[in-house]
Amino acid sequence: MTSSPDIGTELPEQVYRVTRADLVRYAGASGDFNPIHWNDRTATAVGLPGVIAHGMYTMALAARAVTAWTGDPGALVEQHVRFGRPVVVPDDEEGAEVTVRGKVGALLDDGRVRVDLTVTSGGEKVLSLARATVRLQ
Amino acid sequence: MALDRELVGRSYPPSAVYEVGRAKIAEFASAIGADDPVHRDGDAARAAGHPDVIAPPTFAIVVSLQAAMVVLDDPDVGIDYARVVHGEQRFAHHRPIRAGDRLVATTTIDAARTVAGNDMLTARVDLATEDGEPVCTATSMLVARGES
Numbered sequence A: 001m002t003s004s005p006d007i008g009t010e011l012p013e014q015v016y017r018v019t020r021a022d023l024v025r026y027a028g029a030s031g032d033f034n035p036i037h038w039n040d041r042t043a044t045a046v047g048l049p050g051v052i053a054h055g056m057y058t059m060a061l062a063a064r065a066v067t068a069w070t071g072d073p074g075a076l077v078e079q080h081v082r083f084g085r086p087v088v089v090p091d092d093e094e095g096a097e098v099t100v101r102g103k104v105g106a107l108l109d110d111g112r113v114r115v116d117l118t119v120t121s122g123g124e125k126v127l128s129l130a131r132a133t134v135r136l137q
Numbered sequence B: 001m002a003l004d005r006e007l008v009g010r011s012y013p014p015s016a017v018y019e020v021g022r023a024k025i026a027e028f029a030s031a032i033g034a035d036d037p038v039h040r041d042g043d044a045a046r047a048a049g050h051p052d053v054i055a056p057p058t059f060a061i062v063v064s065l066q067a068a069m070v071v072l073d074d075p076d077v078g079i080d081y082a083r084v085v086h087g088e089q090r091f092a093h094h095r096p097i098r099a100g101d102r103l104v105a106t107t108t109i110d111a112a113r114t115v116a117g118n119d120m121l122t123a124r125v126d127l128a129t130e131d132g133e134p135v136c137t138a139t140s141m142l143v144a145r146g147e148s
Helices: A020-030 A040-045 A055-070 B022-031 B042-047 B057-072
Strands: A014-018 A076-083 A096-107 A112-121 A127-135 B084-093 B102-115 B118-129 B134-144
Touching (some): A020 A055, A055 A076, A055 A096, A055 A112, A055 B084, B057 B084, B057 B102, B057 B118
Antiparallel strands (some): A076 A127, A076 B084, B102 B118
């Protein structure tokens, strides 16, 4: 991306599939072995509908949608999310779907652009706030 | 137990050094489905202007959340880890984390309050290289749900 986008420019929508296997893999890679992310008994015992994705996994998918747009993972200089609603991941081949939409919300100084994201699963917003700042050369 | 507002501003001693490994970056990138070669291939990373392979942006959590646990271990905080959920997360990247970085984490309590029986604690983790170069500021808001 070489020129500055207009406010309101939409990012290509990204749809990511999340299965139990992805959560196990993320647990290992991140070191977050909280059983609510892989064990139905624990998840339901603490009042969840079932196993849920790590919030940080959802945040990582949101970041991927942004870097897919900029083409450079190093261009993401800031990211802020608020975890609103869990992504429930059923124990089947389909898993859950996470959809990331975004648009340019503000043009900042120093070639930076703020991107406002909408992240949903099963038609519900899972991040109640999701913003990223990218530096475009 | 309500959180003591005097906790705000409390800082903890720097963590032990975390050395960022090339294989760990690749493993983390694969786990989140980030297939960009800058996470795996040194030549691709250098062509993109980085000295070595870079980590995906949220990799910072691997180092920062571990460091932030020092807050929950503080007897003055008195939060039961089993009740803690991640409420909010923010990263300010001064530069991408890359293979070979030797990172030191310094944790500070930025905010502490109790709302409707829920303890809300904001821990800021400043990640810097051993030589003091700032790399990332990771701020985690943790919520301990009140016992009902």
